[in-house]
Amino acid sequence: MLLNYLCSNFLEESAFAETCGVSLNELCCLMDRRVFPAPSYVYESNGRSVSFVSDFQEDATYRFHLRGYKAWIDAISRFELDTEEHARCYFFNRYEIAKQTFLASEHGRKLAEVAPDIPEQFNSGHADMTWENFLKGVYGVCTRDGQPESVFLKQAGVMFIEELTSAGPGSLATPELQLLAKAVTLLDSVESEFAPHEALHASRQRCIVDVQSKFLDKAAA
Template identity: 45%
Template sequence: MLMTYLYTHFLDQPDFAQQAGLSSAGLRSHIAGRLCPDASYRLDVTLSVRSFVATHDEQRPCRFHLKGHLRWLEQIERLGIADETAARAVFTARYDAARSAFLNGRLGQRLIRAAPNVPDAFDRAHADATWGNFLDGVYGVCTRDGQPETIFLKQAGVMFIEALTAPPAETLTEQDQALLAEAVAMLDLVASDFAPHEVARSSRQRCINDIRARYL
């Protein structure tokens, strides 16, 4: 099941580099230069080969990159981005535009009225951590496409859902339930399904599956 999940949503590093129009060395250089995310999953695979002639075992490392990160590479290549400062500026512009659009939109405004402290969490320290996690491949694990806009929506969804259901919220009014349902539906669209071995400990389980079972 794990390999099916990985090959459905990810590409191994040689294929990822090829589809990005880069050599393997070129992709490694981009990652080392902090221009694009690293692999989201790293596997150490043991290959066992047996025939009537001999048996052979070897270890092979495999690195899987989110398919959606090809879009990021396409953009930085198109813009001629060659250093981390420029790459982060592109990321930040897209992320901040998504934040502004959501928080000023209908659902965002309703969520802010219910949980007014959440927007304050999007401070400089949060921005630094988000950029670092992006480069480390973290959002390839927990979002569907790894794009800055999706990353913001995923973060906002988790923060607002946790705020709406924080103790002592044992029961919710009908109005609060409706708002929570909208937030969960939004998060459901952007959060990844997670690999089978991750689901039980994932934000999907905590903020979507468990919330629906308990409140909705």
């Protein structure tokens, strides 16, 4: 159920602001100044509640922010991210460290060997798109915590998995299947479960569930 999912992973805007120790007006100002993401979900309620006390009808709009974005609010205060330039620089400092750490790891190096064009795609245009999606609340939808490190790992996981599986089942040798399995595990660790109505159309289905059934389960059989 959508509301169960939203209430488990997100906070309605007023509750989020209270948790973060800011007013609703201050939160709106941070979004207007493009230093904090927009709500990841906007829920239009046209509902009715019936109990022995009352029969209540409500028309309202609820905005949901990822619970993990409290860490971004804390960073705004701690590091004085008072302009978009400062916020973007801080975001990409962390993002770049995550990228370099991953590509220097054994798993990252091996993935880059079999898909050498992927690292080159993390260019300035990709950075612009990433920042705009961050501000739109996209990574509150598709990652567990919305943090720059998770954003990079989600992007890299999807890109490498799609490249490795592009030729279809049966196209990979055992070493490549082992790399693929690790990439799927990595993506699974940072990617959200997605809302019930999104799950079948999201990258989790395409890059984790389908890959496990079409590539990895068969390889293990």
